[in-house]
Amino acid sequence: MIDRRDLVVVGGGPAGIAAAAISAREGRSVSLFERGDPSAFRVGETLGAEVGARLKELGAYEAMAPILGEQARFITVSSAWGSDELEERSTMFHPLGAGWHVDRSRFDRGLLEWSRSQGVHVQTDTGLCTVTPDGEGFLVKPRRGRETWGRRLIDASGRGAPATAAFPGRRWLAHDRQVAILARMTPKGPTDPGPGLYLEAVEEGFWYSARMADGTFIAVLLTDSDVLLTLGRSRDERFQRAFARTRFTAPRTRGFELMGRPQVFRSDSGRLIPDRGAGWRAVGDAAMATDPLGGNGVARSLKSALEAAASLDAPFDRARAEQRFSDYLDQRTEFYWLEHRWPDAPFWARRRPVDLDGRPFDWKTVDLALAPDATLSWRATPPPGAEAWLPRAALDALRAATTTPAAAHEAMSAMSVVAPIGNRRLLVGMQWLLVAGALEQVA
Ligand SMILES: Cc1cc2nc3c(=O)[nH]c(=O)nc-3n(C[C@H](O)[C@H](O)[C@H](O)COP(=O)(O)OP(=O)(O)OC[C@H]3O[C@@H](n4cnc5c(N)ncnc54)[C@H](O)[C@@H]3O)c2cc1C
Numbered sequence: 193m194i195d196r197r198d199l200v201v202v203g204g205g206p207a208g209i210a211a212a213a214i215s216a217r218e219g220r221s222v223s224l225f226e227r228g229d230p231s232a233f234r235v236g237e238t239l240g241a242e243v244g245a246r247l248k249e250l251g252a253y254e255a256m257a258p259i260l261g262e263q264a265r266f267i268t269v270s271s272a273w274g275s276d277e278l279e280e281r282s283t284m285f286h287p288l289g290a291g292w293h294v295d296r297s298r299f300d301r302g303l304l305e306w307s308r309s310q311g312v313h314v315q316t317d318t319g320l321c322t323v324t325p326d327g328e329g330f331l332v333k334p335r336r337g338r339e340t341w342g343r344r345l346i347d348a349s350g351r352g353a354p355a356t357a358a359f360p361g362r363r364w365l366a367h368d369r370q371v372a373i374l375a376r377m378t379p380k381g382p383t384d385p386g387p388g389l390y391l392e393a394v395e396e397g398f399w400y401s402a403r404m405a406d407g408t409f410i411a412v413l414l415t416d417s418d419v420l421l422t423l424g425r426s427r428d429e430r431f432q433r434a435f436a437r438t439r440f441t442a443p444r445t446r447g448f449e450l451m452g453r454p455q456v457f458r459s460d461s462g463r464l465i466p467d468r469g470a471g472w473r474a475v476g477d478a479a480m481a482t483d484p485l486g487g488n489g490v491a492r493s494l495k496s497a498l499e500a501a502a503s504l505d506a507p508f509d510r511a512r513a514e515q516r517f518s519d520y521l522d523q524r525t526e527f528y529w530l531e532h533r534w535p536d537a538p539f540w541a542r543r544r545p546v547d548l549d550g551r552p553f554d555w556k557t558v559d560l561a562l563a564p565d566a567t568l569s570w571r572a573t574p575p576p577g578a579e580a581w582l583p584r585a586a587l588d589a590l591r592a593a594t595t596t597p598a599a600a601h602e603a604m605s606a607m608s609v610v611a612p613i614g615n616r617r618l619l620v621g622m623q624w625l626l627v628a629g630a631l632e633q634v635a
């Protein structure tokens with residue numbers, strides 16, 4: 193016997209839980225599926241004060257207040273970014289004040305409990321759920337648990353939107369190949385790692401680290417998947433070697449020991465295209481995922497759920513989705529431009545759009561010189577800096593289109609199909625490749 197609901201939600205992170213609860217409160221029958229064990233460790237522990245504001249908007253703040261009260265306050269950020277010195281900033285100057293360093297598993301479990309109180313039927317530990325369009329709705333098949341048919345579907349399955357991967361005509365545009373390698377540590381005796389969040393830029397990426405309310409410590413290196421492989425032969429060696437080289441992060445952990453092996457998580461920036469269709473839509477990271485550097489993934493996911501609830505049936509607005517992602521890329525660039533110590537290191541070259549003399553280069557104002565009927569031919573593997581302009585999918589499409597000489601407008605349209613990040617941005621990227629010598633104008 194298959195359960196039937198008004199709405200099925202796949203993914204029990206903040207976005208899925210919030211979207212499910214809002215719908216249930218409005219009187220719909222809602223089932224939510226989470227593949228994992230809700231008490232297992234979850235990444236994403238530093239929450240800005242915006243999260244409190246979103247929880248209030250959602251009506252979940254009162255239920256969550258006791259859990260937030262048990263967590264460590266997020267009061268300072270000390271960062272060595274663009275300089276060898278550590279600079280401290282206080283959240284005192286943030287209009288909404290201090291945030292929290294939370295046990296994310298505890299936080300998400302609290303939200304899940306609250307959603308039950310709003311009428312959501314929750315199934316956890318289901319293993320991977322597959323979703324297929326079925327008649328006028330969608331069929332969710334969990335590995336463990338009850339098959340459920342829903343008239344509508346919300347995909348809240350996180351970065352890469354794995355839940356609807358098999359849907360025809362949709363794909364994930366990954367803008368980079370960023371990953372996180374994370375270790376948790378526990379004190380062997382009395383220790384003082386100092387307060388707050390530390391952010392430390394290094395040649396292979398950047399570290400963040402923080403102490404949690406239960407006294408454990410977390411240290412995370414954000415890097416690129418190929419750069420990570422160069423750091424050692426095993427996951428443990430890669431983490432240990434890179435960690436030992438840090439100037440500020442490792443010294444904080446004197447007196448701590450590792451809790452188990454480091455874990456690796458994907459952390460690419462990207463978006464789902466399209467992020468909605470007839471009867472379904474994606475929310476949170478499943479719709480668009482951003483660099484953890486922003487530290488606002490949870491706040492963004494809650495906001496996305498609130499917006500989705502207000503416009504469950506709004507059609508896909510291609511231009512708006514493209515603009516949102518483009519604005520995000522610009523914000524990201526501003527952060528990365530502040531660091532200039534390793535201009536040639538692949539991690540930094542891929543995030544700092546600069547001209548060939550290393551000067552910041554604004555794609556919005558540069559002259560467009562390439563004629564649409566210019567004939568282009570692919571010459572060589574582009575340097576890492578090309579990825580600051582163009583996602584790899586665009587580079588692959590450009591190479592395929594110009595391996596045999598082709599008109600610039602044909603190459604452009606091949607790129608814009610797979611990587612809709614704005615035609616001007618793509619064109620500037622193509623001009624950059626010409627100057628860098630990866631592409632040649634043959635006529
Ligand atoms: C290294 C790292 C550090 C971060 N640090 C921060 C931070 O400090 N502060 C912050 O605000 N954000 C941070 N983030 C981002 C934040 O964690 C995410 O933005 C946020 O969790 C997104 O919420 P979500 O509900 O959209 O997706 P998720 O939290 O990813 O939830 C998706 C859920 O879907 C489930 N799922 C996936 N596929 C299926 C399936 N087929 N069937 C059933 N279930 C499925 C998954 O198990 C998961 O629980 C960080 C991210 C990373 C990678």
